[in-house]
Amino acid sequence: MKPTSLVAAAAAGLLFLTGCGTSDGGSSGVDDSTITVGFLGNLTGDASGPYGKPFQNGMELAIADIEKSGVLDDAGLDLKVLTEDTGSELSTAVTKYNGFRNKDVDIVVSDSISTIAAGLAPLATSDKVPFLTGSGSPIENSEGYGFHLADLDTPMTTLGEQMAEQGLRKVIAVVDGDNPSFKTMANSFEKGMKGAGGAGLIDTVTVTAADTDFSSLMTKIQSSGADGVFISLLPEGSGNVVRQMEQYGGLDDVEPIGTIAWSGQMYEVAEDAAVGIRFALPWAPGLPSSAEFEEAYVAKYDAEPNAYSAIGYETAWLIAQAAVMAADDGAVSAEALKDALPDASTSEVLAERGVIDDFSLDAAGDPSYPGTVATFDDGGQIVAATD
Amino acid sequence: MSALTQQLANGVALGSVFALYALGFSLVLANLRVFNLAHAAVFTWGAIVAWRLVDGFGIPLVLAIPATAVVSGLLNVACYLLLVSHLERRKNKELAGFISTLGGFIVLTEAALLYLDRRAVRLPSDSFPSATWDLGLFRINSIQVLILLVTVVVFLAYRWLLRSTSLGRSIRTAAFDEEVARLMGINARGVSAVVFFISGATAGLGAVLVAMAFTVIDGKLGSAYLITAIAVMVIGGFGSMSGVFVGGILVGVVSTTTTAYISSSYRDVVIFGVLLVFLVARPTGLFRGSDVEERV
């Protein structure tokens, strides 16, 4: 008696879920005039503050501007964005991605987290849907469908060049060993220094993200007679290093240098000691070329945009332009979009409308842009360094 | 060579922090045989409370420190009452206690992360003076000296408490055999609560000092030191205060020298490796604590 009704209940439950879930297969995701963008945002959880929400805001702002410009209307196209919250978790991201598949999206966008990027890229590739992520690490691109948007390399090289030109000769680096991206950034920085005729890094100290005691580093800096210290750590750790340098005493002539990983959190920890320290970002407030974007963002969201807001803004325009170019060539399919993205990134429209200077994306899925040298002003705000 | 002596000096200072953390932890472990994982979270909250008092309410650090110690002590007592006390009669109380305090640790740590909105904060820089002294072979700053002093004082205070006071005798009796203690009129529960209070107060004290020395306060503050503290207790010897003190200094020195001359990622492997070696070869640690034979 009982087992049978249990089975019946289970069967009913399965049917219910099935009803919720089946896709209607069939169409290849092409609706010629509407481009559906599936945005998997980290709107809650760890990544929401620094990446998810700023990215989403940037995208929203861009879409409003795209509408005003009429670029899509002229081409007879329409843009629709479906948004889902991944909660900064991979399994949720995949579930939401599956949901998008059922709704035949043409392109999928994620703001950050390398695990989510690594997990979704192969799925997008096998579904032949272009996938863009704001993550800094390269992702699977075997058939050209995976693109990442944050360039960790070039902005650091630019910074290295500048530092060498400024006369820094003996720079010691402190690197977070937990995540190889930090080491990559140190390498790019060194390349930049050497490229401008300077010397390489005189030493590298590797630490872990959880470290708070940097006394051994301080001693090394002092005994090596360094004139600069390249701090490739998470923002809190970086702020801590600068603070401890101040506390240690006798290191006033050593110039701290930061990386693209820095954020306002660094200033919160180091306070005044952070003012004037140079680091690099894809984009920073205070650039004349993107003053309009900044103003509009502050007006709408009552907060300063950060580099991820800029990337989000850039991405929306990138997609719109790619759609226009694909429409020019014929149908606007997922595949056509994928092919058009690299060209769209270097188009005039993007140069004019985008906020990241010299932004470009290649067919291998890697971004490139010189970035901006940034610093903290007296009020602790991140601004472009002007000199 | 002066760089090496400097690194050693750094190691001693860092080691005092480990020792202070481990002293509080092992007080509970050695006497009540409870592996209180929530200790790490109490440590974190100690730092947060201190920050709130100084940064939020503008209370001078000199007053905030004892206040923090008291609040942390009470928080630890709450942990005892909610997480541990109801498990005392259980047959598998060690395992149950570990799991229960693990749950408490998770709840408190998450609460800290949520309270701080997953960001890091710091004590205002003007809340305490910082001076550096050059002693030839190495330099040392005032905060490092303070930490070392406080650790030594706490260590001596623990010893005095356990050996020379009647409270200490009650604690040791209850540690040896709870039934016997009860028969002698000792309020075992009350004694346990006091032990938890002292342990928590030490944690809070250590947390403030750490915040002063190493600046950053975030939700994972206590957890970062947890594994190291465990290594200290195993290497130094669980039941022995001197062992924990010496073990702490030792681990601190290993930590700074490994970071300086190899790298900090390998430091973790080195510490865990040494920990495993001790566990396998000499689980009682360097100093023998008080052991109780199993009665059959």
Next chain:
Amino acid sequence: MLFLDVFGEYNFLVRDSLILLVLALSVYVLLHAGMFAVPQVGFMALGAYASAILTTRTEVGLAVSLLVAGAVGVAAGAVLSVLLARLNGIYLAISTIAFGEIVRVTMRNLEVAGGGLPLVGIPRTLDDVTLMVVVGLSLVGLVRLARSRYGQAIVAIREDPLSAAHQGVSVRAYRVVLFGLSGLLAALAGGMSVHLTGFVEPGLFNFDLLVDALAAVVLGGMTVVAGPVLGGLIIFGLPEFLHFFAQYRTLVNGFLIVVVIGLAPEGLALLPRALVRRVRSRRAATVHSADAPPAEKVEEGVARALATGGDTALEVRGVAKHFGGIKALDGVDLAVGAEEILGVIGPNGSGKTTLLNVISGVYRPDSGSVAIGGEDVGDRLGRPHRLARTGLARTFQTIRLVQDRSVQENVEIGAYLDRGAEGIVPSILGLPPYLRSRRRVRREVALLLGELGLADLARTEVALLPYGAQRKVEIARALMSHPRVLLLDEPTAGMSPAERDEVFALVREVRQRHVAVVVIEHDVRAMAQTCDRLAVLNFGRLLLVDSPERAINSEAVIDAYIGRSA
């Protein structure tokens, strides 16, 4: 064959949860044996990376990849358990946590494992048939294991390792096997996981994952297979459907752990049973065992015992044992005949219990020898599970039964050594040799319980029985192994006179089964009535061994008890 796609959007979640279920089962394997060890995330990482590296560099298929992962897991588990053989409790837990961290940090620094970056491009070849087969076999295998004599041995180890050793269970061997099994399951979970997602990175195998798996097992229940299943459903499955709660899931997990361990330590899967038991125990009146019917010999057992040569069942020569500066035993010589009841008496601290402990293997003597049935036990000294095989059984001062199991189940464990025919494979597959052996043992148990007047209580939970009945159950358990020698350490401590008489009557009856009995007691009168001879110990030395009347009237003995100055 991707039939799990029927779940639509949630297909990944369902597959992922099934894989995590296997991980939870690997945690269960160790916890349900009372082994306080949590190396499973480390094993999972090893299995995952083995599969990942193998399939990104060679063309092997899914089956080979999983086989390799599993082999790596088994090996790691076995090696780890040997390394940590002497650790228990907190020490074991800490060392396994440290192991997990070492694995993670090593993977992060290893170039071949991607050097910290995600290792991508792993063929996503996990099909649902393979997944369900692994999950299904794990569940079925573990359930059948629990029902076999191995499962009973594991319960015994969990509840009382010392007592289990005295039933012939080698705790160390079980540990190695269980660690290996745990490693196998966790590594398989790792291998399957990388073939599902297509990538792996060290950060995946972190403390949060361990906490999730641990929470699932604790919540559901650590002692039954249904526990991790139920717990897994709650921990892994539910958050997806309760969106707001998903942010706080770690917080809620921690809270649930505290609540369950505090209020329902058996876990939610056993909550119905626990509630029923609580209700029943309030209603249970004292249970009396029926009067012992006249003794009937159990033919097989006696035949076996008689087959042993020699009249001396137990011989102890020159046994000495000291603890620190105290000489607990100072050269004791004793011989006990095959159907004799030897009583051991003496003031407190005279070494009576130590003597029994040395004989049964709880302690190794510093010098001296022990012979059972005429044969020197040699290097079995100090090893209870090996001494049990020579025909030795005992009870302790405290009752050492599995309180929440029935009388019948408790007595069955006494036949552990006797059931060698039930190998691991026949037990899991339910083959005839296993079924036959199990039937035979159950018949024997029923017969024995009948003879001892415990037949009515066969299904009763031991915790509900009065002390006297529990002690009888212990003696019944001891008799199941057809021992030559039975050691009883203060069997009637704390009993009422009526219960005491019953136990002594039982002791006399045991002698008739051709079992030599050595019994320690304080009630000198009852001892004088029951025992054939009395041995008197004082300060670790044997004062005399003689007939009861001569012993209790001897001046030396009276001196020892009352302490008249020499």
